Amino acid sequence: MISLDCVTLERRHFSFGPVSRTFKEGECVAIMGENGAGKTTLLDLISRLETPSSGTVDSSSKVSYAPQESDDSFFLPTVLDEFSYSLRCVRRGLGVREEAERLLVAVGLDSSYLSQSPFSLSGGEKRLLSIALALAMSPDIILLDESLSGLDWKGYRAFRALVSSLKNSGIGIIFISHDPSILDLADALIVLKDGKIVFDGNPVTAMEDGLIKKSFAYSKSMELLGTPVLSLKEIIRRVENE
Ligand SMILES: Nc1ncnc2c1ncn2[C@@H]1O[C@H](COP(=O)(O)OP(=O)(O)OP(=O)(O)O)[C@@H](O)[C@H]1O
Numbered sequence: 001m002i003s004l005d006c007v008t009l010e011r012r013h014f015s016f017g018p019v020s021r022t023f024k025e026g027e028c029v030a031i032m033g034e035n036g037a038g039k040t041t042l043l044d045l046i047s048r049l050e051t052p053s054s055g056t057v058d059s060s061s062k063v064s065y066a067p068q069e070s071d072d073s074f075f076l077p078t079v080l081d082e083f084s085y086s087l088r089c090v091r092r093g094l095g096v097r098e099e100a101e102r103l104l105v106a107v108g109l110d111s112s113y114l115s116q117s118p119f120s121l122s123g124g125e126k127r128l129l130s131i132a133l134a135l136a137m138s139p140d141i142i143l144l145d146e147s148l149s150g151l152d153w154k155g156y157r158a159f160r161a162l163v164s165s166l167k168n169s170g171i172g173i174i175f176i177s178h179d180p181s182i183l184d185l186a187d188a189l190i191v192l193k194d195g196k197i198v199f200d201g202n203p204v205t206a207m208e209d210g211l212i213k214k215s216f217a218y219s220k221s222m223e224l225l226g227t228p229v230l231s232l233k234e235i236i237r238r239v240e241n242e
Pocket residue numbers: 011012013014033034035036037038039040041042068
């Protein structure tokens with residue numbers, strides 16, 4: 001469990017909080033909000049990458065983080081090296097290769113990536129690898145910052161399947177996304193605006209209230225990808241008629 005109590009963060013041009021909230025294992029929380037609203041800042045505070053200006057962050061959980069910039073996850077020559085490092089932190093080198101392969105498959109990649117440099121992968125592949133490396137740390141709670149961004153349809157489906165299976169295994173998930181089509185997987189939605197929580201509750205309520213409807217158009221295109229290619233105008237028409 002991670003508890004934020006009256007947490008604030010003051011930056012030169014940005015004030016965050018105060019935020020008081022508890023995050024638990026087994027809970028799946030989505031975070032949404034406009035660019036610059038403070039979403040990444042919230043994850044940085046939860047993970048203790050950032051120190052609050054006031055208030056406290058208490059954690060009894062092991063937290064791992066797939067950051068918004070995937071390159072921040074990597075620092076070794078090959079993907080296998082990255083897994084060896086992460087897995088040794090938790091289980092002393094037993095079956096590293098097998099476990100790395102299992103995690104790659106879990107995120108929709110495969111063992112062919114093991115010998116490659118993490119920095120040489122495509123943007124979407126880096127995102128998926130970053131999630132797999134976060135999982136290698138055996139977290140109680142995993143933080144995913146815009147992991148869906150730039151993923152193709154296959155990656156999108158792999159991400160959905162992964163979140164569902166993590167939920168079943170009791171891991172806590174806190175994810176940031178601009179795509180409301182993933183919200184059905186979330187138990188709760190936090191919406192941030194100008195560094196403040198303006199909504200914290202059932203994602204369905206937020207949709208019904210129109211709080212997040214504006215960003216629907218492009219996310220809906222994902223859902224509609226199974227059908228012949230649609231123009232943006234047609235997607236918006238369908239969304240508005242729902
Ligand atoms: N290292 C930093 N130093 C100074 N200001 C920062 C720093 N990181 C972020 N900020 C500022 O804090 C505010 C919130 O940034 P944050 O990264 O949390 O936004 P976000 O909601 O994640 O946005 P996005 O959707 O674009 O990722 C922004 O105004 C940003 O300029």
